[in-house]
Amino acid sequence: MLRIAVATTDGTAVDEHFGRSVRFDVYDLDADVSRLVERRSLTPVEGHDERAPSRIDAVRDCAIVHVTSIGPGAAAQVVSAGIMPLKVTDGTPVADVVGRLQQVLGGTPPPWLRKVVGRGAGWSPS
DSSP states (O other), X not given: OEEEEEEOSSSSEEOOBTTTOOEEEEEEEOSSOEEEEEEEEOOOOOSHXXXXXXHHXXXXXXXXXXXXXXXXXXXXXXXXXXXXXXXXXXXXXXHHHHHHHHHHHHSOOOHHHHHHHHHTSOOOOO
């Protein structure tokens, strides 16, 4: 199983910037099955430096976080935490994100994703 998070305001589309997101929906999936595990709500954070750590803590058990945008500093922190940040077009349906990942998992996933699935947790940039 692969655990992913999506930054969303309504649960239907990926429509939020990583640092501004106040909700992440978390899914477990494999090539055949997907299920919503949890909706995680966060408190808005004013200070720019405090945003990334609180958002990373919210998705620490996920291998991938889908967002519309993420700054380079936050992206580096997310990667250091063992989470792959993936940017998608604002408004991309969550069902499409999940479906595409399931197709990749059912075929020949790239090496970093095979490593993630094999470990069942976050990936390592090394």
